[in-house]
Amino acid sequence: MTKKFPLPYIFVAFGLVFMLFSCSESTQKRLEITPSAYGSVDNIYMVCNENLWNGVVGDSFRNQFEALYPVTPQPEPLFDLRYIDAVKFNKVHKTHRAIIIMADLSDKDDKATEIVNTALGSDKIKKANTDRRYRIAFHNNRWAMGQIVVYWSAPSRQELLESVRKDYKQVIELINKLDAETLSKQVYADGQSTKLNDSIKTTFGFEMKIPSKFAIAYRDSNTMWLYEDRQKSSNNILIHSIAGIDYKTISNDSLIAIRNRLSKKYFSSWAEGSFMEVDDKNLPIYFKEMLFQGMRGLQARGIWRMEKDFMGGSFVTYLLPDAKNKRIIFIDAFVYAPGQKKRPEMRRLDTVFSTFKLL
Numbered sequence: 001m002t003k004k005f006p007l008p009y010i011f012v013a014f015g016l017v018f019m020l021f022s023c024s025e026s027t028q029k030r031l032e033i034t035p036s037a038y039g040s041v042d043n044i045y046m047v048c049n050e051n052l053w054n055g056v057v058g059d060s061f062r063n064q065f066e067a068l069y070p071v072t073p074q075p076e077p078l079f080d081l082r083y084i085d086a087v088k089f090n091k092v093h094k095t096h097r098a099i100i101i102m103a104d105l106s107d108k109d110d111k112a113t114e115i116v117n118t119a120l121g122s123d124k125i126k127k128a129n130t131d132r133r134y135r136i137a138f139h140n141n142r143w144a145m146g147q148i149v150v151y152w153s154a155p156s157r158q159e160l161l162e163s164v165r166k167d168y169k170q171v172i173e174l175i176n177k178l179d180a181e182t183l184s185k186q187v188y189a190d191g192q193s194t195k196l197n198d199s200i201k202t203t204f205g206f207e208m209k210i211p212s213k214f215a216i217a218y219r220d221s222n223t224m225w226l227y228e229d230r231q232k233s234s235n236n237i238l239i240h241s242i243a244g245i246d247y248k249t250i251s252n253d254s255l256i257a258i259r260n261r262l263s264k265k266y267f268s269s270w271a272e273g274s275f276m277e278v279d280d281k282n283l284p285i286y287f288k289e290m291l292f293q294g295m296r297g298l299q300a301r302g303i304w305r306m307e308k309d310f311m312g313g314s315f316v317t318y319l320l321p322d323a324k325n326k327r328i329i330f331i332d333a334f335v336y337a338p339g340q341k342k343r344p345e346m347r348r349l350d351t352v353f354s355t356f357k358l359l
Helices: 007-024 025-030 050-054 055-063 111-130 157-187 194-202 252-266 345-354
Strands: 043-048 080-085 098-104 138-141 149-155 215-220 223-229 234-243 275-279 286-292 295-307 311-323 327-336
Touching: 007 311, 043 050, 043 055, 043 111, 050 055, 055 157, 055 345, 098 111, 098 157, 111 138, 111 149, 138 157, 149 157, 194 215, 194 223, 194 234, 223 252, 234 252, 234 345, 252 275, 252 295, 252 311, 252 327, 311 345, 327 345
Parallel strands: 043 080, 043 098, 098 149
Antiparallel strands: 138 149, 215 223, 223 234, 234 327, 275 295, 286 295, 295 311, 311 327
């Protein structure tokens, strides 16, 4: 038996089909589900034409974005770059989390120029052609959620080269901001350790958000050593309060002396007589005076070694003068990850340190 549909239902069905086909392209795009961006932290897709990438502009770009991360035992770049010819830039590439599209706007036949023109519109392109302040624009969540797309353009190849040499820090800052947000979500994916957070407040009088998987290896009245065993690394944090030191006497040498004194006391391996010390013979130490969470302090980055054993890795140390409480705050992080890249783990520890706040 053939089933008959009442006439009103036929009209309803026809109306729905008509509505679907009559939807504008913009409406259909709004109905599409925006994918989540993929790609790891410190990873950038670089989109431009082949002549730019293989020429002096590309060389200058790589000099800045593939500069060495400070400091790792084996050379590691600031960013992992992947080049894509603008002609081959497709939907799959467009869902990456960090994309830089670079164009010489005088090259009208360049696919990258077409992409930038479409994204920015005629008014902004006019500004980019006449005003040096408009060499860089960016778009969050352009083709995927959790994404940044940077448009880097200039009216000529020479002016683009000048912008790469002068404005690279601005672009690095944009990428680092996105990476910091992503890293924070990853580092604290399992939550924080309320016990350790409270212990740090009580013992040292400042806040620092410690991920839940950290544990206490050692603790006394003015020292705390925390560790986190990951699949391929051991991440460590040492906190120490030093009373009675004039903060005006802080120097590069005094930072290294304090670190060596504390690491010799607290860190050793199974080898008899072993102890940790700063290794400034194989690689130089990177020092930087900085404003750290409102406190003027000194930062050092370098590598450590285990005396009388074959162990080593990267470290970062801060000496923070707390004049109000007449003390120096020493916070240090170091990684032991044999055979693995050290940059990702150091970035995780930097994320923890970024939560420091003096009460």
